[in-house]
Amino acid sequence: MNPTGVLEEYALDAERLFDSFEEVSSAEVYAQVAHLLPALPSRIADIGAGTGRDAAWFAAQGHSVLAVEPTKFFRTAGMALHPSPRIEWVGDALPDLEHTLARGEVFDRVILCAVWQHLCDEERARAMPNLTRLLATDGFLIMSLRHGPDEPGCYPSRREDVVALAGASGLKLAFACEAESVHPASRALGVTRTWLAFDAA
Numbered sequence: 001m002n003p004t005g006v007l008e009e010y011a012l013d014a015e016r017l018f019d020s021f022e023e024v025s026s027a028e029v030y031a032q033v034a035h036l037l038p039a040l041p042s043r044i045a046d047i048g049a050g051t052g053r054d055a056a057w058f059a060a061q062g063h064s065v066l067a068v069e070p071t072k073f074f075r076t077a078g079m080a081l082h083p084s085p086r087i088e089w090v091g092d093a094l095p096d097l098e099h100t101l102a103r104g105e106v107f108d109r110v111i112l113c114a115v116w117q118h119l120c121d122e123e124r125a126r127a128m129p130n131l132t133r134l135l136a137t138d139g140f141l142i143m144s145l146r147h148g149p150d151e152p153g154c155y156p157s158r159r160e161d162v163v164a165l166a167g168a169s170g171l172k173l174a175f176a177c178e179a180e181s182v183h184p185a186s187r188a189l190g191v192t193r194t195w196l197a198f199d200a201a
Contacts, residue, residue, distance in 0.1 A: 044107060044108065135199075142196070171198035180193070
């Protein structure tokens, strides 16, 4: 399934997915990489922001967040559920991030949570250089990979492939760990996650 197809599926099932996203806490989701999040107010790009759950959590900690989300329902509902002057929403999508890159901004943290699995190999190769362009000099790219049963709109992700792509874009692996899914339904299916963090080589 190509990105357009994935987005169409998300739009059709947006209301159910909205509730599903909101039933877990960001603190649980990011427990494995909490030490990599900035202690002081910083700029964060939340790529594939979904319902704004994580963007709101980052904003509550004093960060300024660019919530990048292609699905209009999520953007509209997310703004209503998580209003914050520290969150700016933009309609944009991987792999090209055309509107986001056109802003000419860089970020202390660029975060992809449960997003990478929706890109095929060719799209991942296009996406990684664009994500790298969003990083400030001392910034981190933090991302989670999905492992588990096949699911419509998801592609398998291998740690070594992502590390190689990041290296080709001038990034080096700074942190990696394995974790169970914090979402009860995904955990019941045996879904696990690999968290990776990269900085400039």
